[in-house]
Amino acid sequence: MRPDLAQQIEAGCAVVTPNRRLAANLKHEYDARQIAAGKSAWPTADILPFSALVERVYGDALHSGRAAGLPVPLAPAQELALWENIIRESETGNSLLAIPEAAALAREAWRLAHAWGLVPRLGKYPLNDDAKAFQQWARRYEAVTRRERHTDGARLADVAGARVTGPEIRKPGSLVHYGFDLVMPQQAAFFQALSAAGCEVTGAGPEPRGGGRLRVACADSTEEIRRAAAWARARLEANGAARIGIVVPELARQRKAIQRILSAVMEPGYALPGNRHPAFPFNISLGEALTTYPLVNAAFLALELAGREIDFERASRLIRSPFLAGADAELTRRARLDAGLRKRAEPVVTLDRLLALITSEDAACPVLAQRLVALAEFRKARLFGGQPPSAWARAISEALALIGFPGERGLDSAEFQTLARWHEIVAGFAGLDRVLPRTGYTDAVSRLRRMAADALFQPETPDVPIQVLGEIEATGMAFDHLWVMGLSDDAWPRGPRPNPFLPVELLRAAGVPQGSAAGMLGQARRLTGEWLSCAGEVVLSHPRREDDREFKPSPLIFAVPEQPLPLPGYASYRGAVHDLRKLERSEDAKAPPLGAATVERGGTAVIRDHAACPFRALARHRLGAEGLAAPHAGLDAMERGTLVHRVLALAWAQLKTRSALEAITGAGLDGLLRQAAEDAVARIRRERPTVLSGRFAEIEKRRLVRLARAWLDVEKRRGGFTVLATEDKRRIEIGGLTLNARLDRVDQAEDGRRVVIDYKTGKASPGAMIGARPDEPQLPLYLVSTEPDAVAAAFAQVRAGDMKFAGLARDADVLPDVRTLPDGKLKQAEPSWARQIDAWRADLARIAAGFAGGNAEVDPKRYPDTCLYCDVKPFCRIYERLENALEEDAE
Ligand code: SF4
Incomplete structure (x- = not known):
């Protein structure tokens, strides 16, 4: 802190700053100075932001005996709500979709208009539709607040300034306004009123400092943040008491990246479990939305x-x-x-x-x-x-x-x-x-x-040495080291951002910086000058490219020499762990074998999963791992399939034989199928009551009846048969494994030959049930373990427009469309039905024994197809294994 300023404060002078951060900073410096001087107690320094001074003056007026008639200030939320009401009720505003956003802009325009003394001049400039609408709302706002005896943050300095001469107002004998980039007309009028009331008002700022100034070009903005973070850590490690500033003109946009990168550089293990709120040595001035x-x-x-x-x-x-x-x-x-x-x-x-x-x-x-x-x-x-x-x-x-x-x-x-x-x-x-x-x-x-x-x-943190600030907030601050980033020719100076509710010509004439390119250039020049003089070391940086755009340094920093800036390389947490590694290889593809008496849940899916990938079967069926489902509207494919299964099972439970199917009338069959569809839908609605309501349930029932009828027409192409079992619970014992499963259907032809059938609402192929690792092993499994005399295993493909049996049979006449052996197109099939049964028995026993014996290899049958929809991917880490394998191959 400047010694002369400290002396003035000691003498009772008040210091007013443009923002809270600078006031807190000055207070901290003043207190540190008192402690360094050996004092144990001292009067509190009267250092406060401009808004707090205005509130203090108005508070004195409100709590005095002369408060009658004073308007009551509205809170910011009340101001916004009032603007919203006025806009919503206005002719121009009631058609707006984003009224809260329009209200926020109108409130900002109202604040700017008062801060820059624009109100009396508003009518003297040509107005576009937005500005006309604003004028109308502003008149209404003014009338409502006058009627209700309210004022607001935008006018408080005017209202308080008018009362500052009153004896009830506490006025300092002298006041320094410190670190203002610009004193706006409303602020100037307030200071003038104080001066007229006998307070000596002067202005000051930090003492200019000299030292190293350099310009740095970084590959992109991420690299820029990384370098600034490493630089700040290096400066802090060199001097724990150093005051370090990082200025980021686009702080709101970059906040998340800055928080993440600074955290990782300052505290590499910050994201580890149990490290909930590490004490970082930096503070980012801009908070985050409370939500x-x-x-x-x-x-x-x-x-x-x-x-x-x-x-x-x-x-x-x-x-x-x-x-x-x-x-x-x-x-x-x-x-x-x-x-x-x-x-x-x-x-x-x-x-x-x-x-x-x-x-x-x-x-x-x-x-x-x-x-x-x-x-x-x-x-x-x-x-x-x-x-x-x-x-x-x-x-x-x-x-x-x-x-x-x-x-x-x-x-x-x-x-x-x-x-x-x-x-x-x-x-x-x-x-x-x-x-x-x-x-x-x-x-x-x-x-x-x-x-x-x-x-x-943002939660308050203890005083920390590194301050990350927006461009304006750094005004008036003094640092030992300062890094200002993002100063490319594209970003600095910034373009004008006039409020759409105020005439641009008026903003330009009044010298409001954001109203014109010239105003923004002037502000950028002033801020750049202040940065260059507020710290012993100043680094100005810019990114060279962002996405596909290339940047040069801003012309405002071109005069600062570009120099190399050597920085220590700080390892990331991942890198630090990696560097300490002592690798030991251990093959762990074996789980404890299952006990002899274990009955595995999961039915035939255990065999199907083990055939696809042993680790998948272990994860799903022994460790209970499964992916999180995503709630869906209506029925998904699995539920639709279940409904079809159910309707056909109910229908055959009644019909029982092909001759009954032949004998039943069209109306009788419709009634039977309708009832089966009713039952199936009722059952699914017990599970998910809202899934099929009203008209949707009716549409689904009609669809089910249509599908079932079409399928029963396919069944009529067969010779006579009896349905022996539907949805039949079976206990399967194979390869030392015991499974509980449910067989869709077993039929018996008139000559006694049996077939096992599985309904499928998707595409079915006999090729899926053969090979050493079959994709669909359920039919062969039922066949070899519970129906050894069956002469066919077939999918009933119940699919609109493509209804057929698809399977393998000993005899071509047992079911329409099934294939018999040998079959040249089925590459993995055996040359005869008997040999196929033997192969199934051996393959399925081997797969079952593999699962029961604890084989847990990560060994997908066809990578990457097998893994595509596998829900235990994060668990087996197949991608990391493949990456490692590729690296090893490369070595
Ligand atoms: S993602 Fe692939 S390798 Fe991993 S468990 Fe699933 S199937 Fe096996």
């Missing part, structure tokens, strides 16, 4: 679920949120519950539907269920009709309390601060009674969400 914080997000998920309906994915996040009652105690069960719900839920759910699903799931989560029931009851009792915001704020807090928000585990400091900010937002929402009429629950929650999204927030 992005998990705690606040959880609150909104619960509030939205209590409304109409939400996407299942959002409900799923709520179920797994740590910010609900019982979250820790039911952690694993809630994860299981979520996995189960995904199989039956629709893509969009209501609270009642979610509760019904939860109640019918096996994974018991009593606390969650109980809290959601309480929320559902509360919704019926309290969350309806129109209510004022304060009543909604109370109801919202009660609803959140009912689900146990914010959970039972202790909040850490960052979460605690987030919760406090959330409470402030809800309290601010309650304060909207002054400007908002009664509103419905959904509107109330979406307004609250907008307020939280507008609230940029």
